[in-house]
Structures are given as C-alpha cells and as structure tokens.
Amino acid sequence: MKVAPATVATTSRPDRFEKRQTRWWSSLVWPVAGLALLLLFNLIFTQGFFHVEVREGRLYGVLIDVLNHGSKVMLLALGMALVIATGGVDLSVGAVMAIAGAVAAQLINKAGVPFPAVVAASLAVAIAAGGWNGLLVGGFKVQPIVATLILMVAGRGIAQLITDGQIITFTDARLTYIGNGSLLGLPFPVLLSLAMLALAGVFTRRTAVGLFIESVGDNQTASTYSGVHAGAVKFLVYVFSGLCAGLAGLVAASNIKCADSNHAGLFLELDAILAVVVGGTSLTGGRFYLAGAMVGALFIQTLTTTMYMRNVSADVAPVPKALAILAVCLLQSPLLRAKLAAQFRRRTA
Amino acid sequence: MQTDQRALLEIRGLDKSFPGVKALQGVDFTVRRGEVHALMGENGAGKSTLIKVLTGVYPRDGGTVKLDGAEIFPHSPKAAEALGLSTVYQEVNLIPHLSIAENICLGREPTRLGMIQWGAMARRAEAALARVDLKLEVTLPLSSYSIAVQQMTAIARALDVSAKLLILDEPTSSLDEKEAAELFAVLRKLRGDGLGIVLVTHFLDQVYAISDRITVLRDGQLVGEYETATLPRAELVSRMIGKALSQMPPPQHGGSERKAQPREPLVELRNFGRPGSIAPMDLSIGKGEVVGLAGLLGSGRTETARLIFGIDKAQTGEMLLEGKPVAFRSPRQAIRAGFGFTPENRKTDGIIPHLSVRENVILALQARHGAIKTLARKQQEDLADQFIKLLGIRTPGAEQLVVNLSGGNQQKVLLARWLATQPRLLILDEPTRGIDVGAKAEILKLVQSLREQGMAILFISSELEEVVRDCQRVIVLRDRAKVGELSGEQITEENIMRTIAGQPQ
Numbered sequence: 001m002k003v004a005p006a007t008v009a010t011t012s013r014p015d016r017f018e019k020r021q022t023r024w025w026s027s028l029v030w031p032v033a034g035l036a037l038l039l040l041f042n043l044i045f046t047q048g049f050f051h052v053e054v055r056e057g058r059l060y061g062v063l064i065d066v067l068n069h070g071s072k073v074m075l076l077a078l079g080m081a082l083v084i085a086t087g088g089v090d091l092s093v094g095a096v097m098a099i100a101g102a103v104a105a106q107l108i109n110k111a112g113v114p115f116p117a118v119v120a121a122s123l124a125v126a127i128a129a130g131g132w133n134g135l136l137v138g139g140f141k142v143q144p145i146v147a148t149l150i151l152m153v154a155g156r157g158i159a160q161l162i163t164d165g166q167i168i169t170f171t172d173a174r175l176t177y178i179g180n181g182s183l184l185g186l187p188f189p190v191l192l193s194l195a196m197l198a199l200a201g202v203f204t205r206r207t208a209v210g211l212f213i214e215s216v217g218d219n220q221t222a223s224t225y226s227g228v229h230a231g232a233v234k235f236l237v238y239v240f241s242g243l244c245a246g247l248a249g250l251v252a253a254s255n256i257k258c259a260d261s262n263h264a265g266l267f268l269e270l271d272a273i274l275a276v277v278v279g280g281t282s283l284t285g286g287r288f289y290l291a292g293a294m295v296g297a298l299f300i301q302t303l304t305t306t307m308y309m310r311n312v313s314a315d316v317a318p319v320p321k322a323l324a325i326l327a328v329c330l331l332q333s334p335l336l337r338a339k340l341a342a343q344f345r346r347r348t349a
Numbered sequence: 350m351q352t353d354q355r356a357l358l359e360i361r362g363l364d365k366s367f368p369g370v371k372a373l374q375g376v377d378f379t380v381r382r383g384e385v386h387a388l389m390g391e392n393g394a395g396k397s398t399l400i401k402v403l404t405g406v407y408p409r410d411g412g413t414v415k416l417d418g419a420e421i422f423p424h425s426p427k428a429a430e431a432l433g434l435s436t437v438y439q440e441v442n443l444i445p446h447l448s449i450a451e452n453i454c455l456g457r458e459p460t461r462l463g464m465i466q467w468g469a470m471a472r473r474a475e476a477a478l479a480r481v482d483l484k485l486e487v488t489l490p491l492s493s494y495s496i497a498v499q500q501m502t503a504i505a506r507a508l509d510v511s512a513k514l515l516i517l518d519e520p521t522s523s524l525d526e527k528e529a530a531e532l533f534a535v536l537r538k539l540r541g542d543g544l545g546i547v548l549v550t551h552f553l554d555q556v557y558a559i560s561d562r563i564t565v566l567r568d569g570q571l572v573g574e575y576e577t578a579t580l581p582r583a584e585l586v587s588r589m590i591g592k593a594l595s596q597m598p599p600p601q602h603g604g605s606e607r608k609a610q611p612r613e614p615l616v617e618l619r620n621f622g623r624p625g626s627i628a629p630m631d632l633s634i635g636k637g638e639v640v641g642l643a644g645l646l647g648s649g650r651t652e653t654a655r656l657i658f659g660i661d662k663a664q665t666g667e668m669l670l671e672g673k674p675v676a677f678r679s680p681r682q683a684i685r686a687g688f689g690f691t692p693e694n695r696k697t698d699g700i701i702p703h704l705s706v707r708e709n710v711i712l713a714l715q716a717r718h719g720a721i722k723t724l725a726r727k728q729q730e731d732l733a734d735q736f737i738k739l740l741g742i743r744t745p746g747a748e749q750l751v752v753n754l755s756g757g758n759q760q761k762v763l764l765a766r767w768l769a770t771q772p773r774l775l776i777l778d779e780p781t782r783g784i785d786v787g788a789k790a791e792i793l794k795l796v797q798s799l800r801e802q803g804m805a806i807l808f809i810s811s812e813l814e815e816v817v818r819d820c821q822r823v824i825v826l827r828d829r830a831k832v833g834e835l836s837g838e839q840i841t842e843e844n845i846m847r848t849i850a851g852q853p854q
Contacts, residue, residue: 227716
C-alpha cells in the first residue's frame with residue numbers, strides 16, 4: 001500500500017521494556033523459581049525426596065510420583081489457562097472428569113465395545129460438556145463462573161446416573177495402562193500431559209487462535225471491532241477445556257481402576273485455576289502461559305506431596321495451600337505491587 | 350467579587366487539577382433559588398469535574414463554595430446530600446430490585462428500636478413522590494417501572510433528603526420526547542418551590558425549553574454566564590466550541606480540491622436509522638472523498654458510525670455498497686466488505702493494551718483471514734515494521750506493548766491495523782482527540798493521501814477547523830438527527846455552527 005511518507009520514525013531509541021518482552025522464557029522465571037525453592041526445602045529437610053531408582057525398566061521415587069500425580073492437574077491447567085486467558089473460568093472440570101470416567105468404566109465392562117470406541121466415547125462426552133459451557137458463555141453471554149457452576153453441580157449427578165449410583169470397577173489392561181503404565185521409563189500420564197502441552201502449543205501458537213484468545217481476553221470490545229468473533233473464540237476454549245478434563249478423567253479412573261463419581265476430580269478445578277495463576281496467567285485475561293501453567297501444576301503437587309511426606313495431617317493441609325494461593329494472588333495485585341515498589345524506592349532513596 | 354442576593358450556590362475561583370491536567374481553573378458558578386441553570390460545554394470542558402467537586406467525589410484544590418452564604422466542604426457524596434446537594438445521574442443509580450419506597454428511603458429508613466417502620470416508610474415515599482406529581486404503588490420493585498419513572502423516583506429521593514440544590518446529569522438522554530416533557534413539567538414545579546436546579550445536557554432544544562440561565566465552560570475555564578432568553582443559539586454554540594462568530598478565519602481550503610465533481614458513491618444510506626440512537630438519514634460517501642460528520646457531543650456522530658460499521662443494527666432504511674444493498678449484523682461482516690473503524694474511545698474500544706504493536710497491527714487482517722490461515726511470523730513483522738516506518742510510530746520496536754505508547758502513537762497503531770486490511774471505507778471517530786499537535790498533523794496528512802488513493806473516509810471530529818480543512822462534504826447533526834449537509838464553498842466554521850444551532854443563513 002502506497003501512502004505518502006510521514007515523518008521518519010526514531011525506531012532505534014533504547015528502552016528498558018524492550019528486552020523484557022523478547023525472551024520467551026522470561027514468563028517462566030517466577031513459577032520455576034517457586035518450584036525450585038520448594039524443591040530446595042525438600043532437598044534439605046525431607047529425607048528421601050530426591051531418591052530415584054530404576055526397577056523393571058521403570059523409574060520409581062517421590063519425584064516421579066509428583067509428576068505422575070500432578071499430571072491430572074497439568075492436563076486440566078492446559079485447558080484452564082486458555083479459558084482464563086479469555087477472561088473466564090471453568091469450574092466444571094472436576095465434574096467433567098467424573099463423567100468421562102463413568103462413561104469409560106460403563107463401556108469397558110460391556111462386551112463387544114472396542115477399546116478405541118470406549119476412549120472416543122468418553123472424550124466425546126467430555127467435549128460435549130465443554131461445548132455446553134462454551135454455548136452458555138460464548139453464545140448466550142452467561143457469566144463464566146455461573147455458566148460452569150451449573151455443570152459443576154449437575155455433572156456429578158450426571159456421572160451418578162451413568163454409573164447407576166455405583167462405583168464401577170474394571171480390570172481391562174488397556175484402560176488401566178492410561179493411569180498406571182509407563183513408557184520410556186516415565187509414567188504414561190506424564191507423557192500424555194507433555195503431548196497435550198505440545199498439541200495446545202501448536203494449536204494456539206502456530207495458528208492465530210492464541211492471538212485471538214489473548215486479544216479477546218485483554219479487550220473484548222476492541223477485538224470485536226477488529227473482526228474477531230469473540231463468541232466463537234470462547235466456545236472453542238471451553239471445548240478444549242472439556243477435552244483436557246476428559247483426558248484427566250480417564251487418567252483418574254484408570255489410576256484407581258474404578259469410576260467413583262463422588263470423588264473423581266473433586267476440587268481439582270481449584271488446583272487447576274491455582275496452577276494457571278501460579279504459572280503467570282492473570283485471572284483478568286490476556287496473555288497466557290501454557291508451560292507456566294504446567295510448572296504451576298507441578299508446584300501445587302510438590303506442595304501437596306511435601307505436606308504428605310512431612311506428616312502434615314490431611315485436615316490441616318489445605319491451610320498452607322491456601323496461604324500459597326494468597327501469596328500468589330497478592331503478588332498479582334497491581335496495587336500491592338505498586339505499594340511494595342514505592343516502599344522499596346523509599347528505602348533505597 | 351459581587352454577591353448575588355438571590356444566590357443559593359456560589360462558587361468562586363474553583364481549581365481542580367489531576368496529574369498532568371488542569372481540569373478546572375478559577376471557575377465561577379452561581380445558581381439562584383428558583384431557577385433552572387444549564388451547565389454547558391463540550392468534552393473535557395470540566396462539567397463533570399465541577400459536579401464531582403460540588404458533590405464531594407473529589408476534594409477541591411482551591412476556591413470557595415458557598416451554599417446559602419456559608420462555605421461548605423463536602424468530603425463525600427453522602428455529606429453533600431446531607432448539606433442539601435442531590436445529584437441524579439443519567440444512569441439511574443438506584444437499586445432495581447428494591448421497592449420504590451426502599452429506594453427513596455435507602456440509608457435513611459425510619460426506624461424504631463432498630464426495626465424498619467414499613468408503614469412510615471411508605472407514607473414518606475408517597476409524600477416525596479407527590480412532589481413530583483407521581484402516584485405509584487411504592488411497594489413494587491423499581492424495575493417494574495419505566496426508565497422515566499425511575500428517573501422521577503431518583504428525583505423524589507433527592508427531594509426526600511430535603512434538597513436545596515438538585516443536579517441533573519444528562520437526565521433526558523434515555524427518555525423519549527413525551528417523558529422528557531413530563532420531566533420538565535416536574536422541574537418547573539420544583540423551580541416554583543424555590544429549588545435551585547442544575548441541568549447538564551447536550552440537547553440544545555431542551556436547554557432553551559427549560560433553562561433560565563446558562564453557564565458555559567470550555568477547557569476547564571469559565572466562558573461566561575448568560576440569560577437564556579437573550580443568548581442566540583448560534584452564539585451559544587460558538588461559545589461552547591470556542592470560536593466567536595465575528596472572528597472566524599476565512600475558510601482555508603488547504604490542498605483539498607473543493608470542486609463539487611460528482612464522485613462515484615461507494616456507500617449510500619437511505620433513510621438509515623435506529624430509533625433511540627439516530628433518526629433516519631440519507632448519506633452518501635464517494636470513492637476518494639472525505640465526508641465529515643459535525644455536531645456537538647451527543648448529537649449522534651458516533652451512533653451513525655456504529656450503525657454503518659454493524660456494531661448496532663439499523664432498524665429503518667438500507668445501506669447500499671456500490672449500489673448493492675448490504676445489511677451488516679456484526680463488525681466482522683462490515684470488515685469483510687472492506688470497512689474499517691477507529692473508535693472514539695481509543696483505550697476502551699480500540700487498542701488491545703497488553704499485546705504488542707505487531708499483534709495490534711495484524712489483528713484485523715488476521716481476523717479477516719480466519720484463525721487457520723495464519724500470517725507467517727516474518728510477514729507479520731514486515732507489516733508491523735512497514736507501518737511503524739510509514740506512519741512514524743514512535744516505539745522501541747514491534748514487540749513493544751501498545752499500552753506503553755503515547756496516545757498519538759496508539760492512534761497510529763489503530764490506523765495501521767486498518768490500513769493493513771486495505772479498506773475501501775475508513776471511519777475515523779475523533780482520530781485526533783487527546784494527541785499532540787505533531788501527531789495530529791501527521792494523521793490529517795495521512796487522511797488526505799489515503800483520499801487521493803481513492804479511499805472513502807468518514808471523518809468525525811469535534812474540531813471544526815479539521816472538518817473545514819479536510820472534508821469535501823460535511824453532514825451536520827443535531828440532537829441525533831441529520832439537520833444539514835454542506836459542500837464545497839459552503840463549508841465554513843460559521844456555517845457549520847449556524848446549522849448546528851438551527852439558524853442557517
């Protein structure tokens with residue numbers, strides 16, 4: 001496009017902001033630092049935390065357990081990160097996990113249903129659940145917290161209906177492999193979450209989906225005026241969150257070889273939200289950090305495991321966890337940061 | 350300073366600054382008992398700051414405020430209310446799900462031993478409503494009544510506090526003509542009761558219908574205080590805009606040719622409108638033509654732009670694009686047809702603040718391509734760099750976050766966003782507001798060069814100078830309707846102002 005040149009720009013002016021944004025890993029610094037701090041604590045005070053050994057071509061140890069148990073939240077956090085980036089939240093993921101587990105357990109026990117169909121059906125149901133959330137939020141503009149609360153509450157009931165109120169156990173080796181198997185020495189769920197991270201990365205960063213998600217989350221009006229279909233973008237992220245919850249639900253059911261509608265994924269939505277926030281994505285929407293969310297999930301699992309290993313009673317365990325949430329949320333408050341910065345300046349002046 | 354014997358409220362030398370802005374400088378403002386006093390001014394004149402200082406939202410930096418001869422220092426809206434200064438806002442700030450009586454008595458409920466006296470409350474609410482000539486079932490929720498009744502309820506609530514001064518901020522913008530007339534009947538009655546009433550409105554007709562005196566502010570300073578009956582409309586408009594009719598510079602027709610050469614129309618509006626937003630209007634924009642939309646704040650300029658760009662749906666008439674009827678249900682459809690729109694509120698509706706310059710520039714083009722056909726990173730960077738150079742966007746680089754740029758440079762980023770899509774029609778809503786002189790000149794120069802390349806441009810500006818200098822045709826709006834169209838040699842600041850005032854020569 002030819003336009004008469006305006007005045008020549010001075011584009012080479014140095015600026016202290018410039019470097020900070022060009023390094024992709026800069027967003028990972030804080031979550032990784034938090035995780036490192038926690039690991040350092042365990043290295044010094046918790047005996048046997050770093051002990052890893054190989055048995056039957058498979059790695060065993062506390063660290064491996066952290067990865068293994070953390071994988072459910074890691075999966076959820078991927079979907080949650082995208083939802084939160086649009087300025088929303090998905091409270092239903094725990095319940096969707098229960099539904100996916102229930103579908104899988106019911107179908108695997110039916111004769112004649114091939115294994116791929118079991119997985120496909122269970123994921124399809126989870127995706128449909130995400131689509132329902134997406135329809136409410138993106139289509140009917142229901143507030144995300146309310147829209148997903150509906151399925152959070154109703155979802156466990158639906159799972160109960162599917163299992164007829166029973167805990168359904170199964171023994172199928174292929175289904176139990178999802179949560180308990182290992183590949184290349186690593187637990188399968190860990191590899192599954194890494195694969196989903198790669199998939200989500202390609203899905204958002206190799207296409208313009210990531211740009212649209214961030215622009216809608218940062219300024220929905222301006223995005224709409226620029227031709228971005230905000231409703232479709234929101235629908236998409238809730239569908240993806242549903243898929244992630246479905247996979248996490250398969251892992252959870254497979255872990256314990258049964259579908260327990262009351263307890264599968266209970267309160268995990270909160271861990272997933274926390275993981276996303278710890279990972280550097282702001283709850284107000286905008287920029288999202290998938291790798292950060294994964295590190296955040298590991299941070300939370302390490303915290304849980306640490307308390308378990310240090311014999312903190314399960315009844316008290318939520319308290320330190322809540323304190324960690326509080327610290328992270330306060331650090332995200334621009335007001336507090338400005339005040340702290342002002343304090344700091346005053347002292348150094 | 351002389352004192353006015355009838356004065357209820359006397360403000361003298363009021364100062365208020367915000368970081369970087371002097372919002373009010375030495376403003377005098379006097380309201381008498383039993384008068385309706387219109388407070389007028391364009392955007393940034395200081396009307397809302399004055400009201401917020403008066404009602405205790407902001408503390409004042411200097412000057413005196415006297416009510417009934419005694420100096421007052423309201424430190425909160427509640428304190429101001431207790432002194433007798435009540436404000437009714439454009440958006441009724443009552444609680445829709447509470448009853449009328451609860452709303453009127455909210456915060457001042459008649460109680461005995463801590464228990465609300467419901468009967469006493471209903472009677473008090475009925476008494477307050479009687480003063481505005483309204484008889485309502487006071488136990489029904491507020492939301493079951495029309496906006497007009499809610500507005501009256503807000504006034505009744507103000508009266509219940511035994512207000513001496515009633516401040517009405519844009520009270521009629523959500524009312525229809527009949528409702529506005531009812532509201533005015535109530536205001537006349539209250540004026541008769543000796544109340545002082547301050548009216549902030551953009552509707553000139555209403556100012557002349559109801560007000561006794563007018564105070565005009567501009568750029569935080571007092572322009573003057575006038576008797577409504579002796580101030581011609583054109584005079585009022587010129588005071589608000591800041592141009593004396595007699596001192597008008599000779600029309601400058603800059604580099605743009607004014608020949609009324611017939612241009613091939615790109616967009617034609619026929620009877621195009623939306624009730625409550627903008628009255629049906631005809632308008633055509635030719636290829637290679639800059640058409641200006643002039644009018645005071647609230648005259649319907651932005652509403653027209655929103656309608657054309659598909660943000661609001663037109664309910665009457667049709668739009669033709671190169672002779673073919675089109676109806677956009679969303680900006681996306683307008684963008685696909687080759688339209689672009691830089692909104693008036695750059696910060697809230699324009700920029701994506703925490704994304705980079707590059708992402709902001711490519712957003713509309715990428716949205717038109719869809720999510721899958723992604724522009725290659727290299728292509729994105731080239732586009733961003735190209736426009737940074739072309740428009741002289743002062744930024745350390747394409748990856749800088751837009752929020753860190755100055756207003757003028759943010760505006761250029763928005764222009765770049767649309768230029769990247771190579772639009773056929775570009776709608777610019779106040780493209781030069783709040784940006785420095787240099788950037789202003791660059792943007793106006795760009796508009797001319799885009800026109801020379803055959804782009805159609807709809808140009809909205811409060812700066813009459815810009816409109817006169819840069820437009821081939823000017824559509825004049827008043828009170829949400831088109832009231833005139835000027836072209837060629839007719840386009841002068843004086844003519845525009847006279848048309849706005851409804852007194853063409």
